[in-house]
Amino acid sequence: xxxxxxxxxxxxPRLQRAVLILLAVTLMGVLLLLPLVVVxxxxxxxxxxxxxxxxxTEDARAAIELTLLVAAITVPLNTVCGMAAAWCLARFQFPGxxxxxxxxxxxxxxxPVISGLVWVLxxxxxxxxxxxxxxxxxxxxxxxxxxxxxTTFVTFPFVARALIPLMRAQGPAEEEAALTxxxxxxxxxxxxxxxxxxxxxxxxxxxxxxxxxxxxxAVAVVSGHIRGQTLTMPLYVxxxxxxxxxxxxxxxxxxxxxxxxxxxxxxxLLERHMDHGRGAA
Amino acid sequence: MLIPLAALVLRPWELGAAGVWQSLTDPRVLAALRLxxxxxxxxxxxxxxxxxxxxxxxxxxxxxGRRLAxxxxxxxxxxxxxxxxxxxxxxxxPKGWIxxxxxxxxxxxxxxxxxVLVALVFVGLPFVVRTLEPVMLDLPAEAEEAAAxxxxxxxxxxxxxxxPALAPSLLTGFAAALAxxxxxxxSVIFIAGNMPMVxxxxxxxxxxxxxxxxxxGAAALxxxxxxLSFLLLLALNRGQHRLARHLA
Numbered sequence: 001x002x003x004x005x006x007x008x009x010x011x012x013p014r015l016q017r018a019v020l021i022l023l024a025v026t027l028m029g030v031l032l033l034l035p036l037v038v039v040x041x042x043x044x045x046x047x048x049x050x051x052x053x054x055x056x057t058e059d060a061r062a063a064i065e066l067t068l069l070v071a072a073i074t075v076p077l078n079t080v081c082g083m084a085a086a087w088c089l090a091r092f093q094f095p096g097x098x099x100x101x102x103x104x105x106x107x108x109x110x111x112p113v114i115s116g117l118v119w120v121l122x123x124x125x126x127x128x129x130x131x132x133x134x135x136x137x138x139x140x141x142x143x144x145x146x147x148x149x150x151t152t153f154v155t156f157p158f159v160a161r162a163l164i165p166l167m168r169a170q171g172p173a174e175e176e177a178a179l180t181x182x183x184x185x186x187x188x189x190x191x192x193x194x195x196x197x198x199x200x201x202x203x204x205x206x207x208x209x210x211x212x213x214x215x216x217x218a219v220a221v222v223s224g225h226i227r228g229q230t231l232t233m234p235l236y237v238x239x240x241x242x243x244x245x246x247x248x249x250x251x252x253x254x255x256x257x258x259x260x261x262x263x264x265x266x267x268x269l270l271e272r273h274m275d276h277g278r279g280a281a
Numbered sequence: 282m283l284i285p286l287a288a289l290v291l292r293p294w295e296l297g298a299a300g301v302w303q304s305l306t307d308p309r310v311l312a313a314l315r316l317x318x319x320x321x322x323x324x325x326x327x328x329x330x331x332x333x334x335x336x337x338x339x340x341x342x343x344x345x346g347r348r349l350a351x352x353x354x355x356x357x358x359x360x361x362x363x364x365x366x367x368x369x370x371x372x373x374x375p376k377g378w379i380x381x382x383x384x385x386x387x388x389x390x391x392x393x394x395x396x397v398l399v400a401l402v403f404v405g406l407p408f409v410v411r412t413l414e415p416v417m418l419d420l421p422a423e424a425e426e427a428a429a430x431x432x433x434x435x436x437x438x439x440x441x442x443x444x445p446a447l448a449p450s451l452l453t454g455f456a457a458a459l460a461x462x463x464x465x466x467x468s469v470i471f472i473a474g475n476m477p478m479v480x481x482x483x484x485x486x487x488x489x490x491x492x493x494x495x496x497x498g499a500a501a502l503x504x505x506x507x508x509l510s511f512l513l514l515l516a517l518n519r520g521q522h523r524l525a526r527h528l529a
Contacts, residue, residue: 016435017342024338025350027331030379031403032356035368038378042371103282109510111464112362113484114503117491118285121292126496128288153285214361216467221488234363234467241367241471250371253364260359264352267359 039257042250054251062228063236063252069144070219070232071212074151078208082159083201087193089160090167104160107153112217116150119222123149142224147232150218155208162204163197170196203270210263214256293501304498305505309477310486316394317483318509321462324401325409325455331402332409332454333447339410340417354411357404362467369400370472392474397482400468405458412454413447420446449525456517463510 043051054060085104089097107115123140124130133140140146174196178188194201216234223230231239233252240249293301304310338344339351357365373380373390380391390396420443428438466484473480483506490499 020334021338021342021344024335025344025346028335028350028353031331031406032353034372034378035365035403036356036360038368038371039364042368106282106286109460109514111466111484111487111503111506113466113487114289114464114507117487117499117503118289120491121288121496121500122285124491124496126494153282156282210359214364216361216363216366217484220466221491234361237363237367238471249367253361253367256361256364260356260361260364264355264359267355268348268352 039253043254046247050247051251054248059228063231063233067233070147073148074212075209086160086163090164108157115153116218116221119149146222147219150222151212154218155211158208159204162200166200199273295497301501304501312478313481313483313486320397321459324405324462325458328405328409328458336410336413365468366471394480396472400472401462408457409454412450416450449521452521
């Protein structure tokens with residue numbers, strides 16, 4: 001290769017290269033960066049004090065607390081279920097395996113609105129179980145359980161998706177070795193399975209959490225939009241925006257954007273770790 | 282997971298087959314479906330050259346800020362949709378940074394179907410870029426080198442050698458962006474203006490029907506959307522396989 005001079009057509013002229021890079025960077029700047037910059041610029045447009053004020057209102061507090069609560073329930077739940085689903089799909093062949101694999105992916109290919117709709121069809125006032133729940137004084141839709149159900153449904157794929165390719169590539173050999181050496185199931189899980197998947201697991205949990213806190217469409221359908229009670233942060237952004245509270249809406253949006261930025265940063269770090277592990281293996 | 286889906290499949294039929302048909306052929310529903318699928322397809326098509334350019338630059342060139350740019354590509358997936366929605370609205374409103382530039386040209390984006398398109402281009406871009414990148418990295422350099430040695434210009438190599446090899450993944454990226462765009466809600470409803478028959482998307486109509494306690498009607502529309510996207514993706518998948526086989 002090196003002895004033959006490279007044909008000139010293979011090394012594109014510098015100008016062409018520079019133009020392409022400039023075009024791509026401009027496109028990314030306008031389409032991807034500008035929306036982010038606008039959020040912070042609008043939030044700070046009236047100065048820093050209005051930002052603090054907007055976050056100190058009772059409704060804002062309630063929205064932040066509710067968002068954290070929903071994520072605190074949803075993320076651990078989906079971590080456990082996602083690990084179980086990934087383990088089943090990566091380790092075993094069983095009838096209905098393809099069906100399970102499709103179901104795991106399903107929430108990603110369905111409109112978030114439909115992900116919320118299905119729960120209303122079940123538990124809403126006119127839902128299958130609505131009258132029964134009503135008679136027993138249980139509220140699911142327009143209350144916390146509905147928000148948790150909808151968020152769980154939407155964020156279910158993240159953990160399983162991060163784990164399946166890795167678990168399949170690693171194979172069961174190490175787990176089987178531990179078992180033959182007399183380890184019990186719990187020991188195998190804590191000392192073999194978990195350390196092997198920890199980075200991918202953290203990756204899945206990270207994305208799951210980001211979506212759980214930022215989900216809009218699915219929770220919009222089940223929330224009922226009761227201020228101070230069933231508004232998560234993204235729904236609160238909508239409420240403020242519709243009230244023409246521009247600065248307030250962008251302040252809460254800026255908080256959510258910070259979450260997105262932290263998520264992206266951590267994701268880059270984790271990806272480097274995962275590539276590293278793969279390189280060493 | 283199966284029980285909620287069963288509800289979606291079974292609830293519409295409370296209206297009877299004729300009732301379902303009537304509720305789906307309502308002019309407002311047809312307009313919403315046309316907008317959702319049409320804008321999603323157009324946005325996915327626009328994202329093909331955009332994605333091609335970005336993926337090409339990211340995989341072929343090193344430049345300062347490349348790492349940052351790489352992380353930025355996933356921004357539309359990381360940013361909560363409601364945040365994207367209000368910030369795109371702020372950008373493209375007549376007084377916004379971009380909107381103000383378009384006013385003298387007579388172009389209105391915010392609160393028109395064009396706004397829907399802009400939002401869907403934003404959310405769909407990462408799907409195309411991320412589908413193309415690994416394939417571009419795997420393109421055998423030999424083919425391009427051979428073409429060049431045989432006297433092809435850079436443009437000829439691109440059109441005759443590179444693009445055909447990328448065609449299947451372009452179609453895959455198009456399908457992924459389309460699927461996401463059809464169901465997209467949060468980033469669209471703020472910028473769309475939501476005028477019935479004009480800029481009202483199908484997912485919003487589902488929400489409106491639910492608010493009117495028309496559960497069966499909402500389920501009918503949801504099911505119709507699911508089936509339509511499923512058929513569309515199936516067709517695109519077929520096309521992708523055929524293209525891939527043609528290449529092999």
